[in-house]
Amino acid sequence: MTEPALKAVGLTKRYGRHLALSGCTLDIPAGRVVGLVGPNGAGKTTLLQLAAGMLMPTSGSIEVLGGRPAAGADQLAKVGFVAQDTPTYANLSVAEHLRFGASANPRWDQAAAQGRIAQLGLNPKQKAGRLSGGQRAQLALTLAIAKQPDLLILDEPVASLDPMARREFLRGLMGFTAEHKASVIMSSHLVSDLERVCDYLVVLVASQIRVAGDVDDLLAGHFRLSGPRQDRTGLPQGVQVIEESHVERQSTFLVRADGPLHPGSFTVDPLSLEDLVLAYMAQATTQPAEEAVR
């Protein structure tokens, strides 16, 4: 059986008194393109850094591809990580980055790396410090792809890119996942981009997982119910209310229904992924991120 791309149980990370991740449990199957979304400060970077083995959990556990993150050369070779600021070495040229990548990574695919650099129109002699932010992001993605990881972790990779460059970047990413059957976990604030490329969604809010699952299953299990103004008592049985709003004569409920929905007199509409994400992000916080000192 294929190991999950990421498995976390009760994963918790504190920075001093600050709880950045709290009791997160996740089981993400391999072979998915996972979108990780949540507001600023939710804990996305913390989760991705734990997955990349750059941070240690305070409590709980995390495994990627069946092993402890960054535990040994084999595990390191299987996971590619592109940090939020797409780090490159300012004084090294593009070509020197590729040479460095080749010497540091056992599975390195130099032909793929050079092909991508040529396709992007990057000058191999250009120093990385002289590249634009978008070009640096593309270089960082090229290095991560040429490493041929089984799991690629990307922390807001498209944040600095213009719409065309974003499309190119996502196209490169899709090409890589299709060819290598790799898993990708990618954080982003741009739900429309995630909608295009992701088939699995994780929403993280205030240090906790709000919802996680296959995009298709999530969309099939969430609805907008509208009807005359009323409270929750008239809702169909078994639904969980994610968000509700009321105007003078009408009430609207965004609900999750894990079984068949019997809407009665409510009008039922499907949700877009963006509606779904925003509804979970707007849900009241269940636990404060700042904890009292014990």
Ligand SMILES: Nc1ncnc2c1ncn2[C@@H]1O[C@H](COP(=O)(O)OP(=O)(O)OP(=O)(O)O)[C@@H](O)[C@H]1O
């Ligand atoms: N090294 C650190 N020391 C103390 N607090 C930290 C540290 N790193 C992150 N935090 C705090 O932990 C919380 C989660 O931060 P994190 O960077 O994981 O969030 P994020 O969801 O990636 O945010 P963004 O969308 O703004 O990038 C934030 O409140 C942040 O201030």
